[in-house]
Amino acid sequence: MSWFEAKTEKVKIPPAKALWAICPKCGSHFEKAVWKKNNAICPKCNYHGRLSARERIAQVADAGTFSEVFRAVSYSDHLAFHDATGPYKAKVEATIAKSGETESVVMGTAKIDGHPVMLGVMDFAFMGGSLGTGTGERVARACEQAIAENRPLVLFSASGGARMHEGILSLMQMAKTSAAIAKLKEAGLPYISVLTDPTTGGVSASYAMLGDINVTEPKALIGFAGRRVIENTIHQKLPDDFQSAEYLEKHGFIDKIVERSELKGFLAKMLNYWGF
Amino acid sequence: MAKKTAMDCVKLARDPKRPHLKDFIKLICSDFEELHGDRLVNDDRGLIGGFATVGGEKVLLLGHNKGATVEENMEANFGMANPDGYRKAMRLAKLAEKFHLPVVTFVDTPGAYPGREAEERGQAEAIAKSLEFFSRLRTPVVVVVTGEGGSGGALAIAVGDRILMMENAIYSVISPEGCAGILWRDGTKAPEAAEALKITAPDLLKLGAIDEVVKEPAGGAQKNHKAAASAVKKAVLAALKALKKIPVDVLVEKRYEKIRAYGNFYS
Ligand SMILES: [Zn+2]
Numbered sequence: 001m002s003w004f005e006a007k008t009e010k011v012k013i014p015p016a017k018a019l020w021a022i023c024p025k026c027g028s029h030f031e032k033a034v035w036k037k038n039n040a041i042c043p044k045c046n047y048h049g050r051l052s053a054r055e056r057i058a059q060v061a062d063a064g065t066f067s068e069v070f071r072a073v074s075y076s077d078h079l080a081f082h083d084a085t086g087p088y089k090a091k092v093e094a095t096i097a098k099s100g101e102t103e104s105v106v107m108g109t110a111k112i113d114g115h116p117v118m119l120g121v122m123d124f125a126f127m128g129g130s131l132g133t134g135t136g137e138r139v140a141r142a143c144e145q146a147i148a149e150n151r152p153l154v155l156f157s158a159s160g161g162a163r164m165h166e167g168i169l170s171l172m173q174m175a176k177t178s179a180a181i182a183k184l185k186e187a188g189l190p191y192i193s194v195l196t197d198p199t200t201g202g203v204s205a206s207y208a209m210l211g212d213i214n215v216t217e218p219k220a221l222i223g224f225a226g227r228r229v230i231e232n233t234i235h236q237k238l239p240d241d242f243q244s245a246e247y248l249e250k251h252g253f254i255d256k257i258v259e260r261s262e263l264k265g266f267l268a269k270m271l272n273y274w275g276f
Numbered sequence: 277m278a279k280k281t282a283m284d285c286v287k288l289a290r291d292p293k294r295p296h297l298k299d300f301i302k303l304i305c306s307d308f309e310e311l312h313g314d315r316l317v318n319d320d321r322g323l324i325g326g327f328a329t330v331g332g333e334k335v336l337l338l339g340h341n342k343g344a345t346v347e348e349n350m351e352a353n354f355g356m357a358n359p360d361g362y363r364k365a366m367r368l369a370k371l372a373e374k375f376h377l378p379v380v381t382f383v384d385t386p387g388a389y390p391g392r393e394a395e396e397r398g399q400a401e402a403i404a405k406s407l408e409f410f411s412r413l414r415t416p417v418v419v420v421v422t423g424e425g426g427s428g429g430a431l432a433i434a435v436g437d438r439i440l441m442m443e444n445a446i447y448s449v450i451s452p453e454g455c456a457g458i459l460w461r462d463g464t465k466a467p468e469a470a471e472a473l474k475i476t477a478p479d480l481l482k483l484g485a486i487d488e489v490v491k492e493p494a495g496g497a498q499k500n501h502k503a504a505a506s507a508v509k510k511a512v513l514a515a516l517k518a519l520k521k522i523p524v525d526v527l528v529e530k531r532y533e534k535i536r537a538y539g540n541f542y543s
Contacts, residue, residue, distance in 0.1 A: 076541040078483070079474055083459035133539030140536060162427075162449045164459065167473050168485045169539030171449040174428060175435050178404060179411035179535045186412070202449075204400035205388075205428045210408055224400040224428075225390035233390045243395060251396045 023047055025219050039260055048217035048260050050197060052099075053106040053123035056156055060264050061110035061119060069109065069145065070138045074102040078133075081165040088165035092127060101126050103134040104159070107142050112154065113268035115276055118146040120155040124198070129159035131202050132166045136173025139207055143180035152190040152276045153181075154267060157208040161201020174206035181210045190274050192267060195222050195254070200243075213255040213270065217263070220245040222254075282470035285477075286452060288444040289423050293498040295505060297324070297339040297355075297382050298348075300422065303505035304512075305330055308337065314363035317397065321352040322389060323361030323433070325368045330380070331513045336372035338365050338433055339382030342423065355424075356389035359402035362432050366409050369417075378416040378516055381433045386451065388429030403432040410435035411535055414528055416519035418512055421445045421477075421486070422497075437531050438515040439485070441477040442508065443492040447485065448475040485538065488515075 021035035022028070025047035030038075039059075040049035051059070057066050074096070081088035096102055104126040110119040120142050122129045139155070146153045162170040184191055193211025195204070197220035205224055208214075216222060223243035231238060241247045248254045258266045288294070301308045310326035313319040325338035341348075342355030349355075365381075372379050388399055410417060410433070417436030425434065425447030434447075441447060450458075452470035457463045474480070477489040490511045497504035519527065 073542045076539065078539075078541065079472065081472055083469075083472065084461065084465065085459070133541060136538075137540055137542050164450050164455050164473065166449075166539070167483070168447060168449055168475065168480055169483060171427060171431055172485055172535075172538035174403075174431060175407050175411065175535050176538050178407035179435075179532055182408045182412045183532065200400075202428055205403040205432075206407055207404070209398075209401040209404040222400075223395055224388065224403070225395065230390045230392060230395065234392060236392070238392060242392070251398070253398050253401050 023049070041260060045219070047219040048197060050124050050158060052125060053101065053121040056121045057106065057108070057110070057119065059260070060112060060154075060267070062112065062114065065111040066108045066119065067110070068106065070107050070141055071102055073137050073141070074134050076133045076166060078169065079165070079167050081167070092165075095126055099123070099126055103138060104129050104132065105135050105138050107138050109149075109151065112264060112271065115268055115271040116151055117271070118142050118149075118151045118153045120153070122156060122158045122203075124158040127163060129157075129203070130161065130163035131159060131170055131173050131206075132163040133169050133173060135163070136176045139177040140180040143184040146184055146189055147187045150189065152192065152271055152274075153184060154192045154194065155207065156194045156196055157199040157203050158196045159199055159201070159203035159208075161203060171202065174202050177207040178210060181207050185212070190271065190276060192270060194263070195220060197221050200224065200226070209253070214253065215256050215258050215266070216245040216248070216254050217260055218245060218257055222248050281467065282473075282476055283452070283467040285444050285446050285475070286466075286470055288496045288498070289446045291496070291498045292344050294423055295497055295501040296342050296344060296384060296423070298341070298343070299501055300339075300382060300505055300508065301328070301337070303502060304509045305337070311368060314360045314367060316360065316363060318358065318360035320358045320361030320364060322355055322385070323357035323365055325365060327377070331509060333513065333516055334377055335516070336368055336377055336379045337382070338368065338379065340385040340430075340433075342384045353389050355385040356387060357385065357429060357432075358389050358391070358394045359397045359399050362402040362406045365433055366406055369410070369413055373413055373415045376415060378418065378519065379413070379436070380418045380512055380516075381420070381436065383419060383421040383425050383430045383434050384423035385426045385429050386424055387426035388432070403428050406432040407435055411531065412528060414524050416516065416527060417531075418515045418519070420490070420508055420512060421447050422508070426451065435535065437519050437527060437534070439487045440490050440508075440511050440515065441480060441486045441488070442490045442497060442504070443477055444496050445477060446475045447480055448473050
């Protein structure tokens with residue numbers, strides 16, 4: 001499975017580096033406060049940077065309507081996986097302690113401009129948004145709850161792909177989530193997939209690409225294989241905008257690129273068109 | 277003899293002398309009629325399919341077209357499929373459903389092809405669609421992992437009712453070399469990564485990712501193609517016989533439950 005490597009250009013970083021945010025797309029640097037105030041959007045190139053799951057939920061769900069579910073469904077260390085830097089268990093426990101999240105996707109019921117939905121948001125800061133058994137289980141349960149309660153599913157993706165620390169069963173989550181999405185669609189319920197920066201590997205090759213509509217934000221990275229892997233295979237340099245939101249839209253895999261400030265309104269508009 | 281390591285299996289699974297799709301077709305099928313193209317842009321050579329007769333059973337056969345020679349592999353990208361390959365697979369499987377024939381897939385690929393056109397034509401979307409599609413296909417699907425089950429490119433045609441795996445095949449979320457490069461920061465640690473990932477048939481059976489291990493002749497399938505193919509044929513026919521008895525509504529529901537149970541450690 002591929003993974004995401006930020007393409008940061010070498011820039012002269014001013015002193016007190018901790019105070020600066022660097023745009024990974026254009027390399028411009030800003031005071032962190034400026035970056036944050038601009039909602040993690042680059043003032044120079046309009047790259048829509050990453051938000052935490054909680055920040056995203058706050059921007060999309062109507063105030064006070066988000067009610068979290070499946071929080072007890074967390075990771076599994078069934079392989080007792082251990083690599084050069086130590087045990088998986090220690091890494092993921094540290095992530096849980098630091099982030100306060102228990103998996104790479106946060107799920108809940110919510111309202112979007114009054115429309116009741118099942119809302120899921122992935123958090124790239126949680127193990128690179130990787131798809132583990134807990135992540136897949138949450139997505140599958142969300143589909144089943146959506147069917148039971150007649151709710152549309154709105155799912156924000158941000159992921160480097162499958163979580164290799166959970167071995168083959170992380171790969172199988174691609175099948176599990178896709179099968180659950182298929183059932184949701186059979187039940188006649190809408191599924192809006194929002195692919196945010198970055199959505200690659202096993203997540204792009206499963207539920208993220210299966211939306212009734214697939215939408216994204218400006219300059220998000222979306223693809224299957226990693227750029228470097230492809231360049232090494234074809235011995236060719238790829239265009240700068242390769243695997244960008246704009247590139248994907250041009251090639252027909254994205255319904256619309258939506259500015260962050262207009263995203264909630266767009267979701268509500270679609271739900272309204274479809275009578276949900 | 278020392279116990280076989282995971283890396284020994286990786287070497288056996290990738291052995292160029294191991295039987296590949298075309299060998300299996302020759303040894304297992306009394307007839308194979310290949311059908312071409314995705315009806316959109318291309319006829320992918322990395323993944324091929326057609327109607328076939330196996331022990332008197334009419335089936336739709338699909339498989340990664342890994343070859344033994346440089347020429348074969350040049351043509352078929354070492355069995356790495358493009359999106360067009362997965363779309364062709366879905367088109368043909370839909371025909372099988374229409375005419376009430378079961379589908380048998382042969383999985384042997386390092387992974388989906390990582391190329392510029394592959395991305396432009398939606399590699400991610402094609403794999404995702406394939407997973408969704410095979411999970412609901414209204415006809416029996418038998419999968420045989422014969423060599424390398426490489427990640428999403430393998431899984432795209434490995435969603436089915438009965439998952440068989442040859443004794444020395446491997447099936448993994450990432451190649452041992454890829455995993456070692458990321459988590460060990462050292463590609464030469466592939467043997468350690470192979471061990472940690474649990475990618476051999478007996479390990480995958482324990483994890484519930486596959487249903488049955490197909491024994492290989494002594495020393496491995498590369499030593500005796502005929503015996504290896506005969507064991508695969510026997511296992512495929514037994515699986516088909518059992519699945520054909522199940523009413524299709526029940527079959528599809530049971531398939532969902534099977535997929536749904538992958539890695540569900542949660543109460
Ligand atoms: Zn920028």
